[in-house]
Amino acid sequence: MILSVLLLAGCTTTGENPKDPYEEQNRAVWEFNRSLDKAVLKPVAQGYQYVTPDPVEKGVSNFFDNLGEISNIVNSLFQGKVGQAGKSTGRFLINSTIGLAGLLDPATEMGIDEEEEDFGQTLAVWGFDSGPFLMLPFLGPSNPRDGVGFAVDAFGIYSPYDELNDEQTEWALRSLWLVDMRAELLPLEDQLEEALDEYLMVRDAYLQRREFLIYDGRPPIEDECEFEEDCEEW
Secondary structure (H helix, E strand, O other): OOOHHHHHOOOOEOOOOOOOOOHHHHHHHHHHHHHHHHHHHHHHHHHHHHHOOHHHHHHHHHHHHHHHHHHHHHHHHHOOOHHHHHHHHHHHHHHHHOOOOOOOOHHHHOOOOOOOOOHHHHHHHOOOOOOOOEEEOOOEEEOHHHHHHHHHHHHHOOOHHHHOOOHHHHHHHHHHHHHHHHHHOHHHHHHHHOOOOHHHHHHHHHHHHHHHHHOOOOOOHHHOOOOHHHEOOO
């Protein structure tokens, strides 16, 4: 969660970022989150990875990725991307059937790649401004728009979790999803620890990744390095 922003790191800024007017407070929250991660979530993820055979771990990841297609479908429709919604629907149907309830990912093998969409992206397409960068307790990097989007995706948009009659089972699955996601990000730990400033690396990577997703991988050329005077060469 708090490391997922490293998946698409681009140029690294070295000065103040006007999108981060609350940097001092955000840094304090980052230190809290990082300490909590090192004390609890990271060790749990390492233990999970240690005791779980690789095929099983991959199957669990595939299962949750398949559930995520529900959000991809709904948000694609909200954004008017009918063709993309159909593609995500195809992925969901293929992986839910011949993929054994999503444990396997034959759709990707067929060349049908995932198109990630969330309600934060939907709000951006609808014209809502992101607002200032925020480091949220427990949740990590965000902003007001993405914070609302996360709440809608997690608890507002229909998901298979809604069909569970057992609240304990629902939260057990959500907890497993969190641990599995953190385990997937363990290889990025060294990259984070080698950064001169962990907070800046996470913040800037988050901002770039969100722009990348909102523009479907094709951000405006003038915005690829928005704060050019503070950016190092790619």
